[in-house]
Amino acid sequence: MxxxxxxxxxxxxxxxxxxxxxxxxxxxxxxxxxxxxxxxxxxxxxxxxxxxxxxxxxxxxxxxxxxxxIANYVAVFTESPFARYLLNSFVLAIAGTATNLFFGSLGGYALAKLHFTGRKAVFGVFLGSMMIPGIVTMIPSFIVLRYFPLAGGNDLFGQGGVGFINSYWAIILPGAAGALAVFFMKQFFESLPDEMGEAARIDGAGEFRIFVQIYLPQVAAGLAILGIMTFQAGWNSFLWPLIVLNTPEMLTVQVGLASFIGDHTTNFGPLMAGTIVSSLPVLVIFAFAQRYIVQGVSFTSSK
Amino acid sequence: MSALVDTPVEVQVLPQIVEEKGGRPLRRKRDRGDHRPPKAIARQQSVSAWVFLAIPIVLFAAFLLIPVVIAFVLSFSDYSIIGELKWLGIDNYVNLIQDPFFWIALRNTAYYTLLYVPLGLVVALSTALLLHRSSRASRIFRTLFYIPVVSSTVATASIWFWLLNPQHGMINVMLGWFGIDGPAWLYDSKWAMIAIVVMSVWAGFGANMIIFLGALQGVSPDLHEAARLDGANAWQDFWNVTRPGIAKTTFLIVMLLLIGAFQVFDQAYLLTKGGPGNSTVTLVYYIYNKGFGALQMGYASAISFVLFLIIMVFSLINARVTNPKGERE
Known part of the structure; x- marks a missing residue:
């Protein structure tokens, strides 16, 4: 050499x-x-x-x-409840991001930094679940939501009402703590030394305080990446909202826009205007947080 | 449940998870030794851990573990939300074999997969090789290549619905400049699926390109230099140095492409509604139609298990063929 x-x-x-x-x-x-x-x-x-x-x-x-x-944009907002679609999408994407960041880091921390029997089993089951294609759980998840006890007019046995169907919960609950978020954050917590929390632990600090005050601030970058990716995924998701939401005032922007695509007579002006409006939030995030997004994707292959 | 809502992000992050399985050594061993936490603290930790994990585990059980069991049980029934449930034994699976639409959906899905997986792999890898250099220009083009990934499948479908418009769409107008009379694309049963494949590759290759770029950076430059000094040409260098060096990543990307391809739905639903002439009815689209359209949820569950099985078989084949053990690290 x-x-x-x-x-x-x-x-x-x-x-x-x-x-x-x-x-x-x-x-x-x-x-x-x-x-x-x-x-x-x-x-x-x-x-x-x-x-x-x-x-x-x-x-x-x-x-x-x-x-x-700007007639096409005006048409989008006057001829369909597009503003409402946008609001729904924002609420759902932000709720999904918040819950995944919270439960993902809490669960990831427990799996990375806390000693307890059964940790390997929990981890193994989470990991194995990633292999199950989403389509298999689609119909039963719908059934679980529809017959959820005491929800949406249901009685104790899940009869009588529609459960969580056609409500924000139908989107938020199944996606609130994705296995993905847990793994992602576990990866970040594992890179931190165990000794960090020891001193506080000897001083008698509770585990939740150690997590929030000592470890959490150290994984801010991870939270940013996961947050951006979860928001985008939530904003862009289509099949599940299509299944569980069905009245116009509940639809997300993706499901609403999908109804613009028609046959030969499609009105392309409003369709394109709707496409631009629906893509704007994710494009803006991409423009400002591009570095994080690329990092998030490459993080996957470097580990 | 995160697996339920099929999004690009999951696709992007999955490799890390899979790679972790074989990767990290058991790093806990050391901690179990001398400075193991005292008993009281250990108990407190154990309790906290379960509290921290409680909600993820409950949701996980409610929307993943239990649903898988329910789906399996339902696949032996005629469950349809309304009306009484009857047990059918293996009738659903027998009917499936005799159902011509199942075979059409399977054939269409196989056709899509056969086109999409190789094309998706080649485009992602060649663009990654093209951009694998550290220059400002390369970073700018990386961003431009990645842009389609940002949009949703619905936005992508609307854009392509317009691009593929037979009379006024950009693609046929441009073909017209060269005197080519473009087909009716989405309205032509010969071309509809091909158009959907091209659109899907356009929409998705950027994410896999980024993953490949990460892997290419992991191949030691010394190996390339050694190969070049030995007189290898660019192709030999790629085949003998790069290819084995990124084998693990290639395996993962093929896996992601396969899983995505077998579950293709959005594009077919949005652009063609399965038509023309059923040429774009995919398995997931058929499951959706049966389960939520005709409310034959038992039958739909049976199809979804067959699809599950097919995906598993192909994952195993991929594990054999791509054989990531050859990777140099």
Whole structure:
């Protein structure tokens, strides 16, 4: 190695050969083309959303609207309870984020830092559950929610009412403490030394206080990443809300938007405007917290 | 229950969990030795641990463990929310074999999987290889490549519904520039599923690309340099150094793609409602229709268990084929 190192050094600092320059140009061409494929549809969506109906079906691929209008956005909010959809989505995504951060870090901490018999078993069952495809539990989860005792007009035996169906709880309860959140936070707590809590423990501090005051502040980055990812997942989820929510005032923005997609007669202007509005929150978060999101994804492969 | 709502995020984070199983040595051993906590503190810890875990465990039981058992039991009944429940033995499973729609759904799902998994893998890996260099430009393009992942499947579907519009959509207009008369895509039973595959790859590859980028950084540059000094060309370097170096990640990504592909629903539901001519009815779509449309929840549960079985079989095959043991670390 010692003899080859200077040689490699020399190779690296040589001015670019013709071959290298062609390679560089080819690289730029390739990445720019791929970016066009990934970004263009979004730009076209934005552009379509600002065009009047006649121009949408006439102005072939003009990216800049000739007579820009916000009529499509107005239509979205006046012809459907879109503001209500947005509110529902915000409430549900924020509730999901809060519960997952709380229970995820509490559970993750217990599995990472507390000694108790049965820890391995609990961990094993959580882990094994990740292998079960969501579709298997879909119908029974619906049944559990519908026949939940004393909920939504149900009696003690779960009869008589609709349980938690068509309520916020139908989304919040099943997703409140995802196994994923527990594992994610466990990973972060494990990287902290056990000694941190010992002094406080000897002084007689309770376990919850040790968790909140000593360990929790150390995993702030983990909480940020998990929070962003949970919010996005909650905001974007579709199949489950589609199943358990069914009146217009309860729908989430995704389920509401889905009803805009129709047959040949679809009104593309409002559909594109709705798409932009529904994507705005996650796009804004992505713009500001991109570093955390990329970290969250790569965290997975580095561990 | 987190597995229920199928979202990209879960897909992104799963590898860490799976990798942990084999990864970490038992780090507790040392603590059990000399400075093991005194008895009173140990008891207090044990109680606290169960209190901390109580709500996650209860929810986990209510929306995962118990539902799996319920689903299995229901698959032997004609449960339909309304009316009396009758036990059918294995009739649901027998009917399944004779149900032509089940086979159509299975065939469509297999077709989707067959196209989506290889395509998703190749696109994610090649874009990752393209961006595997530390420059400012590479970071910017990483962001641009990742953007489709941020949007929901509904937003993605609306965008593509417009892109794929036969007369005014961007894709057919652009094909027209080259004198190609594009197909009716979502309204053509030959093309609908292909359009859905392309859309899904577009929407999802960014996340897997990021995971691959992480894995590529883990392959020692010394190995690449050694290969190049030995006269390996770019392809040989990829095949003999990179490929074994990222085998574990490849295995995980194939697994994620497979699990996602077999459970494809959103795109088919949103864009084609299973049509045209049932060409995009997938298994999960069929389960949804049977369970929540026709309220044949017993029958739907039986289909979901068959799907569960199929996913397990393919996971095992993947474990054999991709064989992550070859990874150099």
């Amino acid at each position: 010692t003899t080859t190192a200077p040689v490699l050094q020399a190779i690296k600092h040589r001015p670019m050969s013709k071959r290298q320059r062609i390679g560089r140009v080819a690289w730029y061409v390739a990445v720019i083309l791929i970016s066009l494929v990934t970004v263009m549809p979004l730009i076209w969506t934005l552009s379509t959303s600002l065009k009047p109906a006649a121009e949408i079906l006439g102005g072939y691929l003009s990216l800049i609207p000739q007579s820009p209008t």
